[in-house]
Amino acid sequence: MTTRSAPPMAGLPGGARSRAAIAAKTLRTDRWWFAPLITVVGLGAWITYATVRVFMHDLYWVEDYHYLTPFYSPCVTESCLPEAAHFGRVLPGWWIIPDAALTLPFLLLFRLTCYYYRKAYYRSFWLSPPACAVPDGHKTYSGETRFPLVGQNLHRYAFYAAVIISLINSWDAILAFRSPEGFGFGLGNLILLGNVVMLWAYTLSCHSCRHIAGGRLKHFSKHPVRYRFWTFVSKLNVRHMQLAWITLGTLAFTDFYVMALSAEWFNDLRFIN
Numbered sequence: 001m002t003t004r005s006a007p008p009m010a011g012l013p014g015g016a017r018s019r020a021a022i023a024a025k026t027l028r029t030d031r032w033w034f035a036p037l038i039t040v041v042g043l044g045a046w047i048t049y050a051t052v053r054v055f056m057h058d059l060y061w062v063e064d065y066h067y068l069t070p071f072y073s074p075c076v077t078e079s080c081l082p083e084a085a086h087f088g089r090v091l092p093g094w095w096i097i098p099d100a101a102l103t104l105p106f107l108l109l110f111r112l113t114c115y116y117y118r119k120a121y122y123r124s125f126w127l128s129p130p131a132c133a134v135p136d137g138h139k140t141y142s143g144e145t146r147f148p149l150v151g152q153n154l155h156r157y158a159f160y161a162a163v164i165i166s167l168i169n170s171w172d173a174i175l176a177f178r179s180p181e182g183f184g185f186g187l188g189n190l191i192l193l194g195n196v197v198m199l200w201a202y203t204l205s206c207h208s209c210r211h212i213a214g215g216r217l218k219h220f221s222k223h224p225v226r227y228r229f230w231t232f233v234s235k236l237n238v239r240h241m242q243l244a245w246i247t248l249g250t251l252a253f254t255d256f257y258v259m260a261l262s263a264e265w266f267n268d269l270r271f272i273n
Contacts, residue, residue: 025135032131039124046248053255054098059262060084060255066178067188067268069258070195070251073172075099086175087168103168106161113155115207116241159208166203169196184273191257195250202243205236 026032053071060072061084068075068084075084079093091101098104111117122128127137144152173192177183203209214230217223236243261268 026133028131028133032134036124036127036130039120042245042248043121043124046252049252050255053259054100054104055095057095057099059259060099062188062258062261062268064180065184065186065188065261065268066176067192067258067261068172068176069255070169070172070199071255072099074103074168076102086172103161103165106158107165109154110158110162111244113152113158114244115155116244118152120244156208156211159203159206159212162203162206166196166199169199179270179273181273185271187269187271188257188261191254195247195254198243198247198250201236202240202247204233205240205243207237207240209233210237 050071053069057079060069060075061067061081063081063083066083068086072080072084074087075081076087076089077091077093077097077099078089080089080099082089091097123130128141129136142149144150173189173196176189176192177185210230210233213226213233214220217226220227220230260266
């Protein structure tokens, strides 16, 4: 009894077949371009808004309730209001220098090197590739081994800076419970707290945090505390993409609310004092 051997696979050594001659760049018939387009619009709008606000140098502090927008935290230039400069004014007050110049570069580095954001802007802005089964927009690919993409390896170090910045934002939210009559509580406090909670969730859901929590361990049973923390971080890590977008929304909304109060467009809804 004899068996017939399978025909040689295309592309393998010795194979006689060639690839199908398909002129189309892709056979996908769905709206594969929609996700990259939405990403460009969403990230582009947020970057535009954040850039304008950072260089406004105004409407970032509400004196009555000690609300400080996260876009200006910590406020460290000489142009900062003394009441808003919780950590001192150590940089010149030139308009080209953001008032939160000590933290914004690290936050930008943390977001740019984030594993999810890499996927987002690689596919949308660089078209590398724009979607699965769609040709790459570039003829060559060298990976993240050359400038500027070699800088993506700084993500694990930017995580530590992001933790420190989250602590600063938490301190700002605590200070915001002060009012002219002492302790105070209003809608602005809820917004600031909500933003801080989501920032912590996004920061802790980072892949670097998950590796720090459970990496280099041979036996979880010998490290029960780290195992519990790793389990918690792993659950957050599943939602890392959603948290990345949610925090962009909470940051912009918090900043806009503080700006509106500072400009006296409306009053804060107060529950206590």
